[in-house]
Structures are given as C-alpha cells and as structure tokens.
Amino acid sequence: MKDLFYRLIIFLNTASEKDTNYNIALFMANNFYRISTMRISELADACYVSPATISRFCRALGYENFAHLKQECMSFHADTKKFNNLINIPLKMMKQTPTLATDAYVKQVVKTLLQLPATLDWKVIDQVLRLIHDTKEIALFGTQFSNSAAIHFQTDLLMLEKFSLAYMDGERQLECAKKMSSDGLAIIFSVNGNYAIGNFKTLQYLRRSGCTTVLITCASSDCMHIPIDYTINIGHPEDGKTGKHALLTTVELMSLRYYTMYYPSLDDLQEKLVNRK
Structure with missing residues (x-):
C-alpha cells in the first residue's frame, strides 16, 4: 500500500504542474480518504479530465484499472494497524516513553549492522563491481527507500566516472x-524482496533481455521470480525493518571498494587529460 503513496509523491515531485497527471496526483494526495468511495466519473469531474x-x-501507478486502485484504498482504510509495521517498536512505548523507544530501536539497528561483516560476501561483491566497471549499459531498479539507495549509489558511481541509469x-x-x-x-535494490510486487512486467522484460541481473536484498534470491545471476545478501528476512540501514551501509562500502579498485590515480587522470588535448 505504501507504494501508492510513494508513486504519488514521485509524480508531485517530478512532473510539471501543467501535466494532467500532476493534477490528478495532487487531488488524490489531498483527498485520499475520499477515493475509496468515489466513482471514476466523480474523480474525473473533480480533476476536470475524462x-x-x-x-x-x-495504469501509470501500476494498477490494472480504477477499481483495482480503489480496492487497495479500501483495504488501507480498513487496516487499523497500518502504521504498526514502520519499525519494531510498540506504539505504546513510543507514545509514553520515546527515549526508551529510541534506545530499543537503535539497539535493533546496531544488531543488524554488527552482523553485516559476517553477512557480506566480498567475493560476490567484487565480481559485481568488476561487471560495473566493464559494462557500458547499467541500470538500477528499486522502489521507496531501496530506490533512494540506488540513486545514492548512482551518484557515487558518477563521481567515480561511471554512468548508470536509475x-x-x-x-x-x-x-x-x-x-x-x-x-x-x-541491479535490483530490494531490502525485503518486495520489488516483485507491482513490478512484474519490468522483471519479465529484464529476463527476456538476457542481461546480467544482480539482486541486493535481505530476502531469498528467488523472491524476484526470475533468474538472478548474482545475489548480494545484506541480512536475514527477519531484519527487514532494519535492513534499510544495512542496505545504505552496503552501498557506501561498495562505492568505497569500487574507488580503491578502479578509480584512476591522480597521475592517470593527468595523463588522460593530456591525451585528450
């Protein structure tokens, strides 16, 4: 369900205000609790579109039709525990003793990060970094926080003179x-393996292309339902709610590793500049 809010935010943050879809997304964001009871004609009239x-x-949001989106909105309203899955902290603790809740959550994050040195397989990571170095066509995929980590990695790679799409x-x-x-x-970034939900077509096109696929996740390697060539495991399924911290840490370590392995020295850069003249 969070994916719907994420996609609405993307439209509002990236689309032109003159875009018809921007106006629909804006109306939905400001009137979300009305959508589940509206007919498609009512929503169209409210947005001045057909x-x-x-x-x-x-369909652009990833739903089959309006009825499909409306059904998910209904299920969201009916879920009284919709915010309980943010982190593994009791709501009562957060409400009454936020300092204690902070301590409990930090300990969970620290536990996940302390397991990371034993979890990461650097032989696999080095193979992936070699592929990144040697491949011209690189695309990064993810949703929500995983997508943010992908863009963070994309930025690091660009600073290291390696272009990728994300x-x-x-x-x-x-x-x-x-x-x-x-x-x-x-390269698919998916902490909990949830990228497969709502992105089935994207994964099928990747499979048909025959491209090399890499998955960075806490979940099992078969969670994408397509063949995966390399899996970088960053934790265990039970670490799902703290796995985003492991993902960000892994991405930053991969960037630094790439720098130490492939980024040219200052002398090499100067020689490259001389040769371009």
Missing part, C-alpha cells in the same frame, strides 16, 4: 527494462 484519463493514470518512477523503470540488451547489467 474517465479514460483516470484509467490511464491508474529512474524514480515505475513507468520509466519499465521502459528502461524494455530497452535493456543482453550486454546490459541490471
């Missing part, structure tokens, strides 16, 4: 997957 435009927007919204990720060649490298 029902067909609403249907296309729903789109925020699902539609552009899908189009990217459609264009992948067998020589490409796709």
Whole structure:
C-alpha cells in the first residue's frame, strides 16, 4: 500500500504542474480518504479530465484499472494497524516513553549492522563491481527507500566516472527494462524482496533481455521470480525493518571498494587529460 503513496509523491515531485497527471496526483494526495468511495466519473469531474484519463493514470501507478486502485484504498482504510509495521517498536512505548523507544530501536539497528561483516560476501561483491566497471549499459531498479539507495549509489558511481541509469518512477523503470540488451547489467535494490510486487512486467522484460541481473536484498534470491545471476545478501528476512540501514551501509562500502579498485590515480587522470588535448 505504501507504494501508492510513494508513486504519488514521485509524480508531485517530478512532473510539471501543467501535466494532467500532476493534477490528478495532487487531488488524490489531498483527498485520499475520499477515493475509496468515489466513482471514476466523480474523480474525473473533480480533476476536470475524462474517465479514460483516470484509467490511464491508474495504469501509470501500476494498477490494472480504477477499481483495482480503489480496492487497495479500501483495504488501507480498513487496516487499523497500518502504521504498526514502520519499525519494531510498540506504539505504546513510543507514545509514553520515546527515549526508551529510541534506545530499543537503535539497539535493533546496531544488531543488524554488527552482523553485516559476517553477512557480506566480498567475493560476490567484487565480481559485481568488476561487471560495473566493464559494462557500458547499467541500470538500477528499486522502489521507496531501496530506490533512494540506488540513486545514492548512482551518484557515487558518477563521481567515480561511471554512468548508470536509475529512474524514480515505475513507468520509466519499465521502459528502461524494455530497452535493456543482453550486454546490459541490471541491479535490483530490494531490502525485503518486495520489488516483485507491482513490478512484474519490468522483471519479465529484464529476463527476456538476457542481461546480467544482480539482486541486493535481505530476502531469498528467488523472491524476484526470475533468474538472478548474482545475489548480494545484506541480512536475514527477519531484519527487514532494519535492513534499510544495512542496505545504505552496503552501498557506501561498495562505492568505497569500487574507488580503491578502479578509480584512476591522480597521475592517470593527468595523463588522460593530456591525451585528450
């Protein structure tokens, strides 16, 4: 369900205010609790668009149609524990003793990070870094926090003179997957393995392309339901709610490792500049 809010935020943060989809996303964000009881014609009238435009927007969000989106909105309203899964901290503790809740959560994060040295397989990571260095066509995939980690990694790689693609919204990720060649490298960031939910088509296009696939996750390697060539395990399934900290730490370690292995020395950079003249 959180994916819907994430995708709405992406539209609002990246689309032009003149874009029809921006106006639909804006209305939904400000009137979310009304959507589950609205007919498609009512929503279309409220956004000054046609029902067909609403249907296309729903598909852009990853839903089959308006009825599918509406059903998920209904289930969200019916879930009285919708915020209980944010972190493993009792709500009563957070409400009454936030300092104690902070201590409990920090201990969970520290436990996950302390397990990381024994969890990370640097032989696999070095193979992936070699692929990143040697491959021209690289695309990073993820949703929510995992996508943020992917963009963080993309930025680090660019600073190290390695270009890659990492789109925020699902539609552009899908189009990217459609264009992948067998020589490409796709890296999927998914702490809990949930990327497969709502991104089935993207994964199928990656499979059909024949590109090399890498998965960075706390989940099992088969959670994507497509063949995965390399899996970088960052924790255990039970670490799902603290796994995002392990993911960010792993990404930063991978960036530093790439720097030590492949980034040219100052002398090499100066020689490259001389040769370009």
